[in-house]
Amino acid sequence: MSKLRVAVIGAKGRIGSEAVKAVEAADDMELVAELGRGDELETLADAGAQVAVELTHPDSVMGNLDFCVRHGIHAVVGTTGWTDERLARLRTSLEASPETGVLIAPNFSIGAVLTMRFAQLAAPYFESVEVVELHHPNKADAPSGTATRTAQLIAEARREAGSAPQPDATTTALDGARGADVDGVPVHSVRLRGLLAHQEVLLGGEGETLTVRHDSLHHSSFMPGILLGARRVVSTPGLTFGLEHFLDLG
Numbered sequence: 001m002s003k004l005r006v007a008v009i010g011a012k013g014r015i016g017s018e019a020v021k022a023v024e025a026a027d028d029m030e031l032v033a034e035l036g037r038g039d040e041l042e043t044l045a046d047a048g049a050q051v052a053v054e055l056t057h058p059d060s061v062m063g064n065l066d067f068c069v070r071h072g073i074h075a076v077v078g079t080t081g082w083t084d085e086r087l088a089r090l091r092t093s094l095e096a097s098p099e100t101g102v103l104i105a106p107n108f109s110i111g112a113v114l115t116m117r118f119a120q121l122a123a124p125y126f127e128s129v130e131v132v133e134l135h136h137p138n139k140a141d142a143p144s145g146t147a148t149r150t151a152q153l154i155a156e157a158r159r160e161a162g163s164a165p166q167p168d169a170t171t172t173a174l175d176g177a178r179g180a181d182v183d184g185v186p187v188h189s190v191r192l193r194g195l196l197a198h199q200e201v202l203l204g205g206e207g208e209t210l211t212v213r214h215d216s217l218h219h220s221s222f223m224p225g226i227l228l229g230a231r232r233v234v235s236t237p238g239l240t241f242g243l244e245h246f247l248d249l250g
């Protein structure tokens, strides 16, 4: 059986360099290109890449995906910074290339995907829900893509359940003290040397709290999800948002 021809964009970065090793080690894949900043995107087409794994920066991802979609190269995207407007632009470009698949995963680790699912499930049963994400201090964006998605899923679950607004008597606060408001859910970002990627969802009700916590301790935690994404995206045209759709979690 022929091997899946995979390229990595952002190949010298923290997660990109780990992805290069993971693709090289996969029996069913061939690493056909490793692109860093300033490298020509044409290399992807010249190398015959079937899938590009995009792990760069929110400022770079749209241009890279535009090239991939125009050339019918499927993409597995871990880069953050997704807004409704960006997703709409991507969907529009995919309409012109209907056989191309793009997977955007706010987080490729199974534990993080399950954290999001558990939080979504629990959110309507508690009066209060807040998200705390903790990352290494070299991270460009805050809140993290995972925390943003977690908060959106929590808000959606609470809206569907008809939950009341969260109790909060704060009338005076220093800017930022109550975190960022993502769809009505407070999200707090910690940047600390020594950390990699961590998240807690704190839920509170009368006389009880529930904490759902996930820790990525090494970039290897993201690799099974990236490889699964590459295998599945080639037969999944259009935009898929969230690895859960490839894990049969719905």
Ligand SMILES: NC(=O)C1=CN([C@@H]2O[C@H](COP(=O)(O)OP(=O)(O)OC[C@H]3O[C@@H](n4cnc5c(N)ncnc54)[C@H](OP(=O)(O)O)[C@@H]3O)[C@@H](O)[C@H]2O)C=CC1
Pocket: 009, 010, 011, 012, 013, 014, 015, 016, 035, 036, 037, 038, 039, 055, 056, 057, 058, 060, 064, 077, 078, 079, 080, 081, 105, 106, 107, 108, 109, 145, 222
């Ligand atoms: N979904 C997930 O599970 C995960 C997502 N991420 C996300 O992945 C992204 C990268 O994270 P991380 O590896 O820590 O960041 P790094 O800064 O370590 O790596 C990004 C790399 O991409 C390069 N780069 C930037 N623009 C381009 C471009 N146009 N073409 C080619 N290469 C480019 C950078 O080069 P230079 O250094 O010159 O700028 C750098 O080498 C972030 O958005 C992060 O949040 C990270 C981990 C897991």
Ligand SMILES: O=C(O)C1=N[C@H](C(=O)O)C[C@H](O)C1
Pocket: 080, 106, 107, 108, 135, 139, 140, 143, 144, 145, 146, 147, 196, 197, 198
């Ligand atoms: O920048 C990182 O490191 C990570 N970025 C992603 C995010 O913003 O959620 C995924 C993971 O948290 C690691």
